[in-house]
Amino acid sequence: MLSKRITRVSEWIIERFIQIAGILGIVLVLVIFFFLLRNALPMFHERTIAEVLTGTRWSPTHGEGHFGMAPLILGSLYVTAGALALSIPLGLATAIFIAEIAPRRVREILKPMVEMLAAIPSVVFGFIGMTIVGPWIAANFDAIQVGQFAALGSLMLCFMALPTIVSICEDAFHNVPREIFNSSLALGATRWQTIRGAVIPAARSGVIAAFLLGLGRAIGETMTVLMVTGNAQVMPEGLEGFIRPVRTMTATIAAEMGETPHGSLHFHSLFTIGLILFVITFSVNTIADIIIRRSEKDIA
């Protein structure tokens, strides 16, 4: 009788604990969002939204302060776009190799190894980029004068986004029913025709979700880009922008927050950058989530 009651009580406690843990996640996201919003809004008492988003000059401590975020937003876009341009084909090819081509033993070694890339701290990538890769490129290519530029950030981010892309793509390919692969072969398709014509379309939602999560990873990355992209708050222009120094949104916050008086316009402007980043990554992750959900329905 007593033991029954104890069981019932402990059931109740465990249930509530799990419930609270679940709710806490949602609450935290909301709290962070409102915290960002509260600290970002005062910015717009003194500057218009258009001024901030399209202004091309970022120099907060110069005179009254110039808070044009276009160079930073574009800097982030350049670095991220470059990272995706490198990591999507590489990640897709790796995932196809692991899921469909590699013999089982190779697969069992390769997948954990690629996932291990995610365990390397970002500062290590930054360090390698700054001390080895950057100087080597600057020494060997005439077009690049300084060993710190946007595309170097892309290259480093590519390695960091790769585990996410490979892992999720590989899962998506793996979840394509074997019968789909076999029935394509049984219709006289070659392996490659099967992968291109049946497996990738069947896994497409997972693949797109992988790209989006890779994008989220790349755009939010701070330390590496701070170390290798040169920290120059200039507007990147055309293709040349990739081989010139830039400054991303994340790097700006990391570099400037420490020296900003609390409550100043500069302080609020950094929160505005944070809010923009939050909205971007939140949207990207939400879209990825919706797509993954749809893919689960598709396969079932």
Place this chain on the structure above:
Amino acid sequence: MQPKLTNSDCHDAREDTEYAEQPKEDFLRRSSADAGTRVARGDVSHDVKIQTNDLDIYYDSCHAIKEVSAEIREHEITALIGPSGCGKSTFLRALNRMNDEIPEARTTGQVLLEGEDIYREGTDLVALRRRVGQVFQQPNPFPMSVYRNVIYGPRLQRRVARQEADEIVERSLRGAALWDEVKDQLHKSAMDLSGGQQQRLCIARCLAVESEVLLMDEPCSALDPTATFRIEELMLELKQKMAIVIVTHNMYQASRVSDRTGFFLLGELVEFGRTTQIFEDPHDDRTDAYVRGRFG
């Protein structure tokens, strides 16, 4: 491979028991005399679509198919029955070399498709699999539109002009008795069809590449009785144009639709003959026990 003498002994012995009551099929004896040697095209009556001679299949050290010799005939439905794991699906996959996709599988012996050994070196697997189509246990349309599912096979080989593609799709879907149900949703996802419709779509995919033989691996085990009935009806219609081999757990299905039945047990083709004979007058005690439902 084992010594040839043992093989042909086994082969002849089996054939004597199987076909003792069917002397009219004397060409069987002729082909058995040729067992183990290459049979040139035209040597076998065209009535026989596929013939296997002393087919052995191993998965690593497991001997999954043991010296199976059987004939699949044009315009007939051949049913393969037997308990789970008896090798009937393995045998089926040997007929379009889908076992090649299983790294551990090793095959010896002959499978003659119209007299040509499909296991000889230099066989064009792509062409073979178009001639010998396969329908799987789980209905498995590609996650794309009905139309693109059907045209998938033809488009692997060549560019198909729009008008010709339309014709192929209509002809194949009509052939699979699916046209009337899907003609208004050709460009909707095939995943929205019912299980039975999906399975008929998979048959239509084979028809689109003009398969001559249709291998069906328990095609109805995931379907309800109505859908099963429609597939069986369709099979009877399709055999006018092709040879059909069906692996089934359902003995009623085998007796309903098939002309010939093979009973597999532990990798051995215990008995192979006309369906009526297998079910009403089996010669082997093991077949007798199985078709009476005493095991399996």
